[in-house]
Amino acid sequence: MTEQLSLQQLENRNEFIQRHIGPDEAEQQHMLATLGLTTLDELIEQTVPGNILLKDPINVGESQTEVDVLSKLKALAKQNQMFTSYIGMGYYNTHVPNVILRNVLENPGWYTAYTPYQPEIAQGRLRSLLTYQQMIIDLTGMEMANASMLDEGTAAAEAMALAKRVSKNKKCDTFFIADDVHPQTIDLVKTRAEMFGFEIVIEAAENVVNYNVFGALFQYPNTTGAVSDISELIADVQSKKGIACVASDLLALTLLKSPGELGADVALGSAQRFGVPMGYGGPHAAFFATKDKYKRSLPGRIIGVSVDSRGNEALRMALQTREQHIRREKANSNICTAQVLLANMAVFYAIYHGPEGLKKIAQRINRLTDILAKGIQSQSEKSGVSLANDTWFDTITLNVGSQKDAIIARGLAAEINFRTDLENQLSIAIDETITAQDIAKLFDVILGADHGLIIDSLDADIATQGSQSIPADLQRTSAYLTNEVFNTHHSETEMLRYLKSLEAKDLALNHSMISLGSCTMKLNATAEMIPVTWPEFANLHPFTPVEQAQGYQGMISELSDWLINITGYDALSMQPNSGAQGEYAGLIAIQKYHQSRGDHHRNICLIPSSAHGTNPASAQMAGMKVVVTKCDANGNVDMDDLREKAEQVSENLSCIMITYPSTHGVYEETIRDICDLIHEHGGQVYMDGANMNAQVGVTSPGFIGSDVSHLNLHKTFCIPHGGGGPGMGPIGVKSHLAPFLPNHPVINIAGTGADNGSVSAAPWGSAAILPISYTYVALMGSEGLRKATQVAILSANYMAKRLADDFPILYRGRNSKVAHECIIDLRPLKEASGITEMDVAKRLMDYGFHAPTMSFPVAGTLMVEPTESEPLVEIDRFIDAMLAIRAEITKVEKGEWTVEDNPLHNAPHTMADLVDANWNRAYSRELAVFPSAAAASNKFWPTVNRIDDVYGDRNLICSCPTTESYSE
Incomplete structure (x- = not known):
């Protein structure tokens, strides 16, 4: 007779655990037997030091089913109110072409690939990144671009660091920021400058002429929308041997004279509006371009053209010898993650639309902005609302005076969000999703229902009179995106086949195991990925009023609580949007803690010689001096050397950065002793979270004795690597460090110091990918983890x-x-x-x-x-x-x-x-x-033979070769 199972047995609540974990029970027993063991618990007892084994299990709840978790997340998503956003400030709603949505963002062939360190099996991704660099070079008018940065604010901070490295004004430590730069960018650059010991001057752009600076940052168009000729200001900075950096907007640059044409040394910004959802702040690819002579100081990754052993063209990451994994604390930057998946989406958006298509999108946005501005201008005497700027691309700022609260209230009633942080003013930013009907609705909200304006009439007037919103001498006349790749794939059939041809050249997790030590390339389950593209998570502006983002807030809060339980810490910040940014944020918290106690002199960071290159690079960025400690013959920290060096630097010891299990792949027996030793000398313990996949549920950094860790959510917690990004690096801290976690200048974050600076442009970093980790933890539960x-x-x-x-x-x-x-x-x-x-x-x-x-x-x-x-x-x-x-x-x-x-x-x-x-x-x-x-x-099939690295660096080409070059 067939055995009858109970309903509970039939429901099988742990089904996902069995799907996530590759070896089934019988295979696990075979593997254990090979090791001479019988149970997993026996393995752990033989492997992990007994004094760090958790006495109590973690508590994140029981494993849930895919149906239940996705239903709960959908309920949370529906708590996010989908108002029309006119906030702007570098974030815009956009139409993601469905051919890109389905075949790139939702395709494991693109999102599960690893960083292209093995270029022969990454030629598709490298090709699209090279094309991305070409797109940035063309639109910015610069000579060299990298393959993306974390976000616009981070790119600006990196621009300041580059300016200091290459400026001939060596004795100067002053950096100028125009006060019309986006506030989140200003705040992030200030945070970085404080760690470097730079003086920051924030004044009206034209006041830069009054200062001796090593560099300056301008916004073009500026944060309130005005389009101004900054070429003379750029020239003034350069006349004093300073470096002129310009934050700009790629779509605006299809109509505006490029930063390169204005004379800029560095151009930067966000590529988000090129078909990448806002996602409550990210992930998005930032762009960074500069002059060719600064290429060896350029932060981040650069894709270059080389040849393979048969002499055929082949692509690779170029100039790697300048970066953190080689140069450690002498590196240009600590950045280890680009935003490859999002950079690819942005360039595919440009390829799909082509130069003419992009220009039409920009012209339509500019025309809608003209119509809005003309209508408000025509009613200003009657309404008391006037324009604050007389030039614009897509953003106008209104002088509203005492009417501000009433207009905001009418906007909220009509499900509209304005930018509201300006005194007696409101800003309105138009994007490609806005229609003429939306403009009519804005007139109703701002001017009242009886304004009498007709969109078609306003449009006809502008067509007749011409638009004056972009000054004639700043209108773009130079060509861009002339390479054939931008002028070929405009039908969906062509685009689909182009995307598939690139995908076929890349090995990803949908092909085979990627067994990368320290990188944890494991299953990114489909169920975990599904919520990412839900509109309620994808289309929220990061500066949306918190009360409209209750679904996000609830999800972030619950995930934070789970991660706190898993790590043994007391508080957590979700802001860092990469592991390297997490290291940086954690070290800042340590430094601010010491300073709060009057220990301003504590600035030495001990780092074992085996550490990942980001550790010393991050310590240097946080204003610390690095002292390297030895490892013994067995790969463990040399305790005698550590004791000696801790004693030598005791008075000035800030912290130790240590990875556990060690970077050498072992559970060091002395880890508790290391923590105690550092604490005895007044230091803090930073435990790198790179190997957290060997801790969850077995031990925890907080239980071991660490004070702060970052978590690579793109490793342990299943956010996919995306071919080299996105990443997410939240930090957990003990209670004494919680007051020093990052805050944000636009959206205040509860539970941390009001004056704490930010480390990422958005309050909760790349929030759009947090549903992945949330779903993973919920599906696995305490037992599964x-x-x-x-x-x-x-x-x-x-x-x-x-x-x-x-x-x-x-x-x-x-x-x-x-x-x-x-x-x-x-x-x-x-x-x-x-x-x-x-x-x-x-x-x-x-x-x-x-x-x-x-x-x-x-x-x-x-x-x-x-x-x-x-x-x-x-x-x-x-x-x-x-x-x-x-x-x-x-x-x-x-x-x-x-x-x-x-x-x-x-x-x-x-x-x-x-x-x-x-x-x-x-x-x-x-x-x-x-x-x-x-x-x-x-x-x-690898598509190229072994690539010649030396040739690629000696003959550096970082833009798309022309068709003619192939025949040559």
Whole structure:
């Protein structure tokens, strides 16, 4: 007789846990048996130090079903009031072309890819980013652009830092900000300047002539909408050897003379309105462009053109030697995350519309603004409402005097939000979603229902008289977006095929495991991604009145409570929109805490030599001096060296930055001792959250003794990497640091100091991606989160065990166990055979895999992290590939293949190799491209052969080659 199950058994509440965790129960038992163990708890007891194991389980509730969680999130979303936003200030509603929405933003082929450090299997993404750079170069009139920044405010802060680096006015520490720059930008730059010790002057733009400065920041058009010729102000700054930075608007620049034409040294801003939803603040791609002579000081990532081993054009990230993972505290910036997914969306928007399409969108917006301005102007005597600016692109500011509150109230009744932070004034910003009917409604709200204005009549008058809103000498006459890519794909059929052609060149998680140590490339479940594009989450302006965003506030509050419980901290800030920004915000909190106690002299940060490059770079940005401490032969912090250095700097010790489990992939036994030692010397403990995937439910940074951590939500909490961004890096803190968390100049954040500066342009960072982590935690519950950590540790130990006979595992912890990742030491093999870690990384592409993290934290190694999401069959497939590669290395060792002529040295192999009529290598074409049965049955083809990095840096090209260059 068939067994009868109960209703509760049939409902199976833990179904999602089984879907998120790759190995099923039987596979887990097989893996445990391989390790000589019987239970996951036994594994944890053998791996994690007993004195840091949580005594009480985390409490985020029971696992919920996908249906229940999405229903709850939909109910929260409906609490967000969808008013028409005229707030502007760098954020605009936009029409996301559906072909881009469906095929990029909602497509795991685009959102689950990793940063293109292995360029041969990232040519699609690199192509679109190169095109993005070309778009920025064209519209800004500059010579060089990077591949995006975190947000406009951060880009402005980076512009100030660049200005200080390259300005010839070396003895000057003063930076000028025009008072008509967006307030959130001013605040963020002030925060950065305070940490650097710069003096900030904020006055009317024209007053810059009165100051000796190393740099200046202007807004064009300015925050209230006015369009002014700032070329003479730029020239004045430059005459004093300062650097002139201009924040601008890409859509405006289709009609306005470019910053480059005005003489600017740096142009920056947000690409959000190019088809990226506002998302209550992000994620959005900011742009950053400058003159060619400053390219080696440019922050962030730059995509460059190089060649592969066959001499064919190939793309790669250029000039990486200047960045934080190489230069550490001497780096240009601590930024480790770009906004790749959003930069791609922005450039695809430009490609889809083309230069003429973009210009028409801009002209329509400008015409609607003209109509609004003309109507208000015609009624100003009667209404008492007048224009504050006589030039504009899309934004006008009104002098409303005592009528301000009444107009705001009428607006709210009509479900309209104005910009209201200006004294006796209101601002109205028009975007591409606004219609003539919306303008008529604005007239009703501002002037009253009996205003007598007719849209068609106003439009006809403007058509006859001409628009004066953009001064004639500032109207753009130069061409832009002339490259054929911007003039080809305007039908949906063409665009669809173009997007697919690029996607096919990129390896992402929808192809195979990406086993990157320290980067936690695990499942980004479809259910977690669905709410991101719901209009109630996607289309809210970040400066919407809080009472209209109760759904967001409720979701953020509940997620914050969960993360506080998981981390063992007392408070949390959601503002940092990357892990590096989280580090920066946490270090600022530490510094402000010391200063509040009169300890202004505490400015030294101890950092182990194994630390991620962002750690020392962030410490430098926070105004600290870095002292590096040694690691011992087992990869642990050298306690004797740490004690000695802590004693030496005791009086000035600010903090230590430490990663746990360590960057070497082990649970250090002395972590509690380290925390106690730093506290004894008056310092604070910053625990890097990069490896939180090995802590959740098992231990926690707060329980261990740390004071502050950032959380990489794009790692542990399932926000996808997006090909190199977006990221999210909220920070958890103990109660004594809570008063020093970031605030915001436009929307006050409860629970922190009123005067605290901001670290991101929006109050809650990239809020639109928080539903992903919310859904993940709710679906997993307390039990599932703990099990995910256990299985991540199991998978890493299983992999280490199976590989250990062929590849040395560099570091191990207690009972010879590793944490959630392990380091494979290739240095002995390199010495014996001449095969390098690069050769192994590229050969893995032929087997259908993205390489593990290469040469970090130890040169000549690969750091592997399988995560809990990969099923046993995929883990075994990767192990089998590594063992096959080891056998290939053996043939080189034995002299069967030479160091120059073997499938590793020549990897990766492409279709060009398969059809090469002159193939004369020592191994077959079949072995080259189909090295295993798995690769033969489901081949992912690299589209270029190995790329020449040195050629790319020596012949730096960071814009789209023309058609003619191909024939040359």
